[in-house]
Amino acid sequence: MKLYPLQPMLLVIMLTSCAAHKVSYQHDIAPVLESQCVECHSSPDGSGYRAIGLELDSYDGVIKGTIYGPIIIAGDSRRSILNMLVEGRAGRRECMPGQSQQGLSDKKIGLFSDWVNQGALKN
């Protein structure tokens, strides 16, 4: 088999470019959910809970998702509904947080994306 000297170098560059700061659910994600999402997405009276059964006040609730199915595909933020909605990729009306809450900052959106891409761990 013929070896191309650039291939190992390219592989290293590709792998390192995929690396990102390790995001913690407890320290980075849960506080954002608590301050901007739980008001609507908690049982039994939250409007978001009543509409789609989504509880965001616990890790298990986040992973379980809605009555229609999960909102996270671990390792794949681009195809995860959670990330789609907080990034506004499903239209303005579906953008989360909704109602009176302000949208997430770019930094927080990035944390959600990195957390899901890193496997959506309970860390």
Next chain:
Amino acid sequence: MSGPRSIRLLVPICNARFIAAAVASIFFQPSFSVAYELNRAEVTENNGIFQIIVSATLDAPAEYIRQVLTDYRNIYRLSSSIVETEVIETCRRDETQVRTKILACASVFCREVEKVETVRALDSGDLQARIVPEQSEFRSGLAIWKITAMDYGSELEYAATLEPEFYIPPVVGVPAIRSSLKAEFITTVARIEKIASINAERDWSEEHALADADVKKTDLPCNKN
């Protein structure tokens, strides 16, 4: 969209989502219980035009299946390949334009593909979605959803033609796309049934009319005819 539109290679990108999508396209099975009966699922290709025919008997009322299919704001629920959606307002009340960006995979090669479709209900009650080529990475495309109420459940028929504008390697790409499309539509049918049956069970009617949708003004001129 940048670059020449006529020839585009399916470019693999080093990212977990593409690897996950590739693995999912090979091994994915619906993770929820389904009751539908698949009557037919065929994807063929001829001269760059894909023809898709899917027919299934679903355990859900026809009106709720229709509601799911016309809930354009939440259309992302029907497929995990949809990575962006947007409802676009047109000057016609009887039709809606929906822009979607989907992750199209042929084996391990994936790329995001954008399309805009004009969706309308035909006099027959069927739903028609026609691709707007000027705003899509497809030369043409037409899909018909036919929903028939039955004594128990409904029959859902989907027939579509799709002519991608981006380049697909003919030897490995076409069979892989065929296989991927087939798996995708089978999964979509299962999701339609699941959402429709859940909504029927709780008598849920979500606001999905165009007037209530997230709309964006389009620059397209009105067709007065």
